[in-house]
Amino acid sequence: MASSSIRGAIGALRRSPGLAVLSAVSIGLSLFVLGMFxxxxxxxxxxxxxxxxxxxxxxxxxxxxxxQLLEVLQNDVRSFPEVSDLxxxxxxxxxxxxxxxLEEFREVFTDLEMNPLPASIEIQxxxxxxxxxxxxxxxxxxxxxxxxxxxxxxxxxVEKIYRLRRVGGAVAAVLGTAFAIVASLIIGNTIRMAVxxxxxxxxxxxxxxATDAFIRRPFLLEGLITGLGGGALALGLTYLTYLVxxxxxxxxxxxxxxxxxxxxxxxxxxxxxxxxxxxxxxxxTYV
Amino acid sequence: xxxLISVYxxxxxxxxxxxxxxxxxxxxxxxxxxxxxxxxxxTILRLIHMTERPSEGExxxxxxxxxxxxxxxxxQLRRRVGMVFQxxxxxxxxxxxxxxxxxxxxxxxxxxxxxxxxxxxLAQVGLASRASAYPEELSGGEQQRIAIARALIHDPVxxxxxxxxxxxxxxxxxxxxxxxxxxxxVGTAVLIATHDLDLVRRFSQYRVLELxxxxxxxxxxxxxxxx
Numbered sequence: 001m002a003s004s005s006i007r008g009a010i011g012a013l014r015r016s017p018g019l020a021v022l023s024a025v026s027i028g029l030s031l032f033v034l035g036m037f038x039x040x041x042x043x044x045x046x047x048x049x050x051x052x053x054x055x056x057x058x059x060x061x062x063x064x065x066x067x068q069l070l071e072v073l074q075n076d077v078r079s080f081p082e083v084s085d086l087x088x089x090x091x092x093x094x095x096x097x098x099x100x101x102l103e104e105f106r107e108v109f110t111d112l113e114m115n116p117l118p119a120s121i122e123i124q125x126x127x128x129x130x131x132x133x134x135x136x137x138x139x140x141x142x143x144x145x146x147x148x149x150x151x152x153x154x155x156x157x158v159e160k161i162y163r164l165r166r167v168g169g170a171v172a173a174v175l176g177t178a179f180a181i182v183a184s185l186i187i188g189n190t191i192r193m194a195v196x197x198x199x200x201x202x203x204x205x206x207x208x209x210a211t212d213a214f215i216r217r218p219f220l221l222e223g224l225i226t227g228l229g230g231g232a233l234a235l236g237l238t239y240l241t242y243l244v245x246x247x248x249x250x251x252x253x254x255x256x257x258x259x260x261x262x263x264x265x266x267x268x269x270x271x272x273x274x275x276x277x278x279x280x281x282x283x284x285t286y287v
Numbered sequence: 288x289x290x291l292i293s294v295y296x297x298x299x300x301x302x303x304x305x306x307x308x309x310x311x312x313x314x315x316x317x318x319x320x321x322x323x324x325x326x327x328x329x330t331i332l333r334l335i336h337m338t339e340r341p342s343e344g345e346x347x348x349x350x351x352x353x354x355x356x357x358x359x360x361x362x363q364l365r366r367r368v369g370m371v372f373q374x375x376x377x378x379x380x381x382x383x384x385x386x387x388x389x390x391x392x393x394x395x396x397x398x399x400x401x402x403x404x405x406x407x408x409l410a411q412v413g414l415a416s417r418a419s420a421y422p423e424e425l426s427g428g429e430q431q432r433i434a435i436a437r438a439l440i441h442d443p444v445x446x447x448x449x450x451x452x453x454x455x456x457x458x459x460x461x462x463x464x465x466x467x468x469x470x471x472x473v474g475t476a477v478l479i480a481t482h483d484l485d486l487v488r489r490f491s492q493y494r495v496l497e498l499x500x501x502x503x504x505x506x507x508x509x510x511x512x513x514x
């Protein structure tokens with residue numbers, strides 16, 4: 001039974017290779033648009049994450065803080081669930097960093113008799129706690145220590161990045177859904193054409209007493225094969241575009257493997273689904 | 288074998304196609320269904336083939352009843368009821384033998400049996416030498432013979448024919464008709480829908496059911512000719 005369905009599907013693909021290729025290309029191009037959208041979304045996300053990684057809370061310390069208290073503070077802060085890492089920047093390191101970062105003021109710094117810059121601890125947060133609320137909470141907790149003079153975390157900046165990611169995520173979801181719907185419609189119509197082109201076969205099958213399941217199977221298999229072919233084509237085209245663009249126009253990162261595999265499988269699933277829908281319509285229209 | 292009991296068939300657009308039709312075709316019987324176009328001949332054949340269901344009444348075919356039959360049982364019914372049409376309905380991209388093999392295979396027939404079965408059927412309809420010809424390479428009469436061979440693939444108990452000679456010249460039509468009579472002679476019931484009255488008159492030994500405006504107006508089986 002199964003082998004005859006496979007033979008039927010392969011036979012159909014052989015008998016009308018033009019239509020099969022046309023269906024696969026049409027599915028491929030529809031999914032390619034989706035693939036390109038995925039590539040852009042992924043790269044925007046990678047860059048925003050990269051920026052977000054720089055979200056940190058800096059606690060400036062009073063000059064008279066003892067080494068013992070500093071260690072207490074560091075151990076306390078490390079135990080916060082939001083904190084991934086922290087580093088201590090001494091007064092001396094602060095001055096050295098300032099002289100490196102602000103070259104134009106180097107002379108001013110050199111002329112100073114004493115170092116006015118405070119020591120600090122720079123607190124890095126875990127990715128899931130880089131939202132404004134968590135950052136503010138950590139900053140507030142740290143500021144409660146009496147030997148912490150000031151806490152800074154670039155509130156506005158953190159909020160902007162956070163908002164950007166959320167808006168970006170929503171836009172990606174809406175556009176992605178729209179692209180996916182358009183791709184599904186195109187794929188659905190392509191497969192429907194393929195089913196319609198074999199209307200005569202279906203009519204004969206019904207005439208001589210083939211069961212619905214028997215009629216359906218080779219078409220579903222054909223839809224699956226065509227869809228997978230289209231998915232693979234879309235993946236290839238997206239990768240080709242990535243190779244051309246990466247380095248010459250932008251620094252891009254390739255899609256995660258899970259996305260690439262899901263995209264290809266989605267082609268197969270769409271092919272299968274479109275065939276099932278087209279057949280359902282056809283089988284109920286022509287009893 | 289075939290029973291229509293007080294059958295009405297109504298279509299949403301064209302209205303009543305059959306009005307209170309009752310008939311009984313027995314095992315191995317040969318009958319003509321005549322009447323002008325639009326009288327309801329094809330509707331009766333479609334009801335027997337269960338392509339359509341009656342709006343009212345009941346159709347019984349070889350143990351299946353239109354009142355109880357489920358969609359999934361209909362393929363089994365169709366393997367017992369062969370059907371041929373005026374326009375042959377052969378697959379143009381397949382040879383004569385492939386058309387028969389297709390019908391065998393899509394109904395779950397064993398691959399090992401196909402070749403022998405196809406050869407036997409082709410011989411039965413007198414076209415053993417035309418196995419590898421495509422439909423467009425065959426004459427109308429030959430195409431109808433292949434369509435008949437396809438209808439016989441499951442050794443049906445009934446053969447329904449909707450204007451089987453309508454597209455054929457007289458010689459081809461006679462050949463096809465003789466073939467159908469041969470099939471009937473070995474026990475297969477035959478119901479032919481036709482408006483070819485010459486044909487019906489030539490074979491007056493067979494039962495004739497005449498339809499007009501969706502009702503049976505004449506049946507030679509009944510002594511008074513009326514139902």
